[in-house]
Amino acid sequence: MSKAFETFYQSVEKGMALQTAMVLFEWDNETLAPKEAEPYTTRMIGSLSEQYREIMTSEEMKKLAAACREEGGLSGPEAAIVREVEEEIEKLDCIPPREYRDFAELTARAAGIWAEAKREKDFQKFAPVLGEIVNYQKKFASYRAKEGQKLYDVLLDSYEKGFNMETLDAFFGELKEELVPLLHEAAERSGNVDTSFLSAEYPLTAQEDAARFLAEYVGFDFGKGVLAVSAHPFTTNLHNHDVRITTHYGQRIDSSIFSVIHETGHALYELGIRDDLTQTPVGQGTSMGMHECQSRFFENIIGRSRAFWEPVYDTIAEIFGAPLNQVPLDTFLAAVNQTVPGLIRTEADELSYALHVMVRYEIEKMLIEGDTSIEELPEIWNKKYEEYLGVRPQNDAEGILQDIHWSQGSFGYFPSYALGSAFGAQFYFHMKKEMDIDSLLREGKLDVIRNYLKEHIHQYGKLKTSRELLKEVTGEDFSPKYYIAYLKEKYGKKER
Amino acid sequence: MSKAFETFYQSVEKGMALQTAMVLFEWDNETLAPKEAEPYTTRMIGSLSEQYREIMTSEEMKKLAAACREEGGLSGPEAAIVREVEEEIEKLDCIPPREYRDFAELTARAAGIWAEAKREKDFQKFAPVLGEIVNYQKKFASYRAKEGQKLYDVLLDSYEKGFNMETLDAFFGELKEELVPLLHEAAERSGNVDTSFLSAEYPLTAQEDAARFLAEYVGFDFGKGVLAVSAHPFTTNLHNHDVRITTHYGQRIDSSIFSVIHETGHALYELGIRDDLTQTPVGQGTSMGMHECQSRFFENIIGRSRAFWEPVYDTIAEIFGAPLNQVPLDTFLAAVNQTVPGLIRTEADELSYALHVMVRYEIEKMLIEGDTSIEELPEIWNKKYEEYLGVRPQNDAEGILQDIHWSQGSFGYFPSYALGSAFGAQFYFHMKKEMDIDSLLREGKLDVIRNYLKEHIHQYGKLKTSRELLKEVTGEDFSPKYYIAYLKEKYGKKER
Numbered sequence: 002m003s004k005a006f007e008t009f010y011q012s013v014e015k016g017m018a019l020q021t022a023m024v025l026f027e028w029d030n031e032t033l034a035p036k037e038a039e040p041y042t043t044r045m046i047g048s049l050s051e052q053y054r055e056i057m058t059s060e061e062m063k064k065l066a067a068a069c070r071e072e073g074g075l076s077g078p079e080a081a082i083v084r085e086v087e088e089e090i091e092k093l094d095c096i097p098p099r100e101y102r103d104f105a106e107l108t109a110r111a112a113g114i115w116a117e118a119k120r121e122k123d124f125q126k127f128a129p130v131l132g133e134i135v136n137y138q139k140k141f142a143s144y145r146a147k148e149g150q151k152l153y154d155v156l157l158d159s160y161e162k163g164f165n166m167e168t169l170d171a172f173f174g175e176l177k178e179e180l181v182p183l184l185h186e187a188a189e190r191s192g193n194v195d196t197s198f199l200s201a202e203y204p205l206t207a208q209e210d211a212a213r214f215l216a217e218y219v220g221f222d223f224g225k226g227v228l229a230v231s232a233h234p235f236t237t238n239l240h241n242h243d244v245r246i247t248t249h250y251g252q253r254i255d256s257s258i259f260s261v262i263h264e265t266g267h268a269l270y271e272l273g274i275r276d277d278l279t280q281t282p283v284g285q286g287t288s289m290g291m292h293e294c295q296s297r298f299f300e301n302i303i304g305r306s307r308a309f310w311e312p313v314y315d316t317i318a319e320i321f322g323a324p325l326n327q328v329p330l331d332t333f334l335a336a337v338n339q340t341v342p343g344l345i346r347t348e349a350d351e352l353s354y355a356l357h358v359m360v361r362y363e364i365e366k367m368l369i370e371g372d373t374s375i376e377e378l379p380e381i382w383n384k385k386y387e388e389y390l391g392v393r394p395q396n397d398a399e400g401i402l403q404d405i406h407w408s409q410g411s412f413g414y415f416p417s418y419a420l421g422s423a424f425g426a427q428f429y430f431h432m433k434k435e436m437d438i439d440s441l442l443r444e445g446k447l448d449v450i451r452n453y454l455k456e457h458i459h460q461y462g463k464l465k466t467s468r469e470l471l472k473e474v475t476g477e478d479f480s481p482k483y484y485i486a487y488l489k490e491k492y493g494k495k496e497r
Numbered sequence: 498m499s500k501a502f503e504t505f506y507q508s509v510e511k512g513m514a515l516q517t518a519m520v521l522f523e524w525d526n527e528t529l530a531p532k533e534a535e536p537y538t539t540r541m542i543g544s545l546s547e548q549y550r551e552i553m554t555s556e557e558m559k560k561l562a563a564a565c566r567e568e569g570g571l572s573g574p575e576a577a578i579v580r581e582v583e584e585e586i587e588k589l590d591c592i593p594p595r596e597y598r599d600f601a602e603l604t605a606r607a608a609g610i611w612a613e614a615k616r617e618k619d620f621q622k623f624a625p626v627l628g629e630i631v632n633y634q635k636k637f638a639s640y641r642a643k644e645g646q647k648l649y650d651v652l653l654d655s656y657e658k659g660f661n662m663e664t665l666d667a668f669f670g671e672l673k674e675e676l677v678p679l680l681h682e683a684a685e686r687s688g689n690v691d692t693s694f695l696s697a698e699y700p701l702t703a704q705e706d707a708a709r710f711l712a713e714y715v716g717f718d719f720g721k722g723v724l725a726v727s728a729h730p731f732t733t734n735l736h737n738h739d740v741r742i743t744t745h746y747g748q749r750i751d752s753s754i755f756s757v758i759h760e761t762g763h764a765l766y767e768l769g770i771r772d773d774l775t776q777t778p779v780g781q782g783t784s785m786g787m788h789e790c791q792s793r794f795f796e797n798i799i800g801r802s803r804a805f806w807e808p809v810y811d812t813i814a815e816i817f818g819a820p821l822n823q824v825p826l827d828t829f830l831a832a833v834n835q836t837v838p839g840l841i842r843t844e845a846d847e848l849s850y851a852l853h854v855m856v857r858y859e860i861e862k863m864l865i866e867g868d869t870s871i872e873e874l875p876e877i878w879n880k881k882y883e884e885y886l887g888v889r890p891q892n893d894a895e896g897i898l899q900d901i902h903w904s905q906g907s908f909g910y911f912p913s914y915a916l917g918s919a920f921g922a923q924f925y926f927h928m929k930k931e932m933d934i935d936s937l938l939r940e941g942k943l944d945v946i947r948n949y950l951k952e953h954i955h956q957y958g959k960l961k962t963s964r965e966l967l968k969e970v971t972g973e974d975f976s977p978k979y980y981i982a983y984l985k986e987k988y989g990k991k992e993r
């Protein structure tokens with residue numbers, strides 16, 4: 002290790018420790034912390050976040066990073082760490098501290114306003130604060146925009162390097178053309194599927210046992226991880242030896258079953274990061290989209306397939322007990338693959354999911370690049386749902402207010418959900434050339450699939466972008482065609 | 498708030514945030530973190546701890562604290578915060594950073610060596626590293642000693658301000674004289690008590706329900722707290738709106754019952770700290786001894802009394818089910834008040850507890866002030882147990898290796914366990930003049946007792962020392978006589 006890098010890294014490690022502490026606070030807050038703790042704990046987190054900012058943007062850090070580049074002779078990971086840190090500095094530094102703080106306060110306030118507006122099903126209550134957030138997002142993007150770069154492209158790139166409106170317009174354009182008609186056909190066909198056994202009452206302990214069994218079966222390592230309960234399932238990690246997932250119970254059992262498989266997909270990514278990268282700024286999944294790729298690959302492509310369930314369905318059905326243990330595998334598979342265009346993204350089936358995301362992409366683009374007035378949004382939203390999904394929200398809570406993201410200032414984030422699914426399909430088609438995935442699943446050899454992903458994707462963390470990984474692994478740049486082909490094959494008319 | 502104090506406090510708050518983060522990591526580690534996470538997470542905690550040290554001992558912090566004192570006009574809490582911070586600076590600063598780090602590494606290593614020696618029941622394996630720890634403790638104490646101050650007095654004072662060997666020699670001297678004969682009498686009398694129902698098997702959910710019920714009954718506020726499971730019960734807190742206790746199940750049920758009451762006693766202290774003090778350096782219980790006073794007061798004086806159990810015993814017995822629900826209250830009370838001099842401090846009954854502590858006090862004094870050789874310790878320990886408790890360890894694991902404290906470098910800490918019990922008795926005698934505690938307990942009015950403690954003790958945090966609190970509340974300096982009187986009354990021959 003070069004001398005300059007060693008000194009530099011001592012400072013970086015302080016930032017990493019603060020970040021890890023903030024991750025733990027967030028985990029604790031979502032899973033365990035007592036109700037009344039929040040305002041007090043928030044103050045402490047605010048201080049940690051401020052200390053993080055101070056360390057990362059200090060003159061010392063800038064000098065040390067520059068010294069590393071000048072001294073040269075950095076290893077691949079070292080160079081990537083310097084690059085990551087300098088990007089982080091730029092991201093934090095381009096916003097004047099005053100505006101940064103004001104925006105943090107605004108989003109803190111917005112969370113409550115959004116929740117109240119949603120409860121009261123009244124978007125207009127949220128509209129003014131959303132307007133302010135959009136203005137900040139545009140302003141912040143303008144600080145970071147390179148010459149001639151569009152503002153929404155700046156935001157998109159911050160979640161998914163190398164992706165911009167041009168790529169995404171093409172991507173969603175193809176999806177719209179192919180999926181909208183496919184969805185309507187498929188929905189008609191699967192209208193009468195029996196799903197009643199998914200809503201039956203099962204003992205909580207059975208649900209917990211099934212969740213634990215499935216997580217372990219898919220590959221979650223309980224020596225390096227925790228499974229807990231939270232209102233909305235999520236994955237987080239302190240490092241590659243401490244990765245945590247959550248689920249929730251008490252809804253339809255497929256909600257917990259597939260959320261566990263989904264979060265295990267996320268977890269495998271973080272567990273697979275190389276030991277020399279973990280706890281460094283490059284020791285995380287490379288992007289939001291590549292993360293969703295892993296989770297949705299396991300949840301949908303693997304987890305809703307017949308081959309996956311063949312060796313374990315009887316065990317799972319036994320754990321749940323009646324009525325599931327009376328339901329044949331085919332009935333179960335039909336139920337968990339039912340296509341019903343609905344209003345809520347997080348409850349969407351595999352086929353309609355990308356269309357939910359497309360609505361949000363189109364609206365974000367209008368807000369950041371156009372001059373659409375905030376007040377019109379509910380009507381725009383509802384029309385798009387009618388057009389693409391054939392359903393119309395009856396109120397704002399099941400329409401434009403359903404997601405928390407915008408209240409947190411996350412613009413440019415949604416597209417990654419759909420991109421992740423498309424990445425997954427592209428890897429899937431490629432992997433099928435190298436291994437017989439269905440046979441492996443039928444034999445319960447998920448380790449072969451896991452190891453492939455670890456070797457080709459997981460281990461690298463942020464050393465490679467999602468687009469680079471796609472190219473290197475599949476030999477081809479990102480292409481939506483595999484995703485469309487996958488969905489057509491799975492949900493199209495079977496006479497083909 | 499003075500300008501100087503405001504600036505000063507901005508720096509202090511950074512330190513508080515780092516400390517709170519370390520508390521959360523420790524909690525998480527004891528209750529939830531996956532097995533393999535530790536070495537990785539430890540690295541992050543090490544960095545947080547280093548950052549804490551840097552902030553607290555920075556030139557800026559010293560100047561700001563001095564500026565506060567010079568500007569004057571500080572409120573009581575403000576002055577106390579400045580004093581606390583300056584003490585902390587002195588504590589951190591008097592040790593050269595190199596020695597500080599070496600000692601941290603030594604104790605990290607010692608933990609493993611102690612655990613292995615205990616497993617192998619072989620003190621001599623631990624002896625060399627214990628020798629090193631003792632030398633560091635003496636050296637560190639010498640850095641802090643005021644002119645003519647004895648080294649062990651420095652250590653004692655750091656856990657319990659205003660207490661030194663003179664006070665403690667007198668205290669333990671009286672205990673020895675009075676309790677040793679009393680213990681032998683009481684043990685003879687309670688030899689044939691039936692305790693079998695405490696070791697019976699009860700469903701885990703029943704044990705959990707009982708623990709939750711009892712915590713709440715004693716006054717634990719689940720809106721501001723969490724009850725979890727760990728190997729050894731403990732209490733921790735992020736601030737006065739987030740106080741967490743643990744228990745363990747699967748041993749004799751009185752272990753979980755009384756550990757929950759004990760930890761709730763600790764928790765009430767932290768929950769009772771004033772809102773303007775929490776999250777500041779004075780927003781914690783004032784000392785180890787005053788903390789043990791609260792926990793042991795609830796566990797023993799309140800929690801093992803007939804009056805406490807009268808209104809709730811039937812409910813608890815119902816929650817546990819058979820065989821407890823067949824056991825009359827008097828049988829239960831006799832069992833949980835049984836006196837059996839044993840080898841293990843943490844399993845000791847109320848009467849013999851202080852004698853366990855006395856053995857440790859005497860040995861610590863010999864080690865720090867005398868020139869006792871480490872190798873002789875097991876024999877010294879065993880002889881003292883024989884003399885005071887009438888039992889002799891058969892091996893080092895149930896003798897000198899039983900406690901973790903010395904491996905962590907905690908010397909001067911043990912006496913506070915016994916002091917806490919004595920403080921509790923002194924408060925108890927005084928409180929009985931102001932309220933009819935037994936009647937309150939029989940009517941389930943624990944809130945009156947809680948509120949008294951909150952008003953007179955809890956709320957002040959570190960604004961007053963334990964000795965000051967004793968004087969102000971009971972009108973009298975610390976005196977062991979109440980503790981002895983309490984134990985004599987409870988465990989002495991009943992014909993008096």
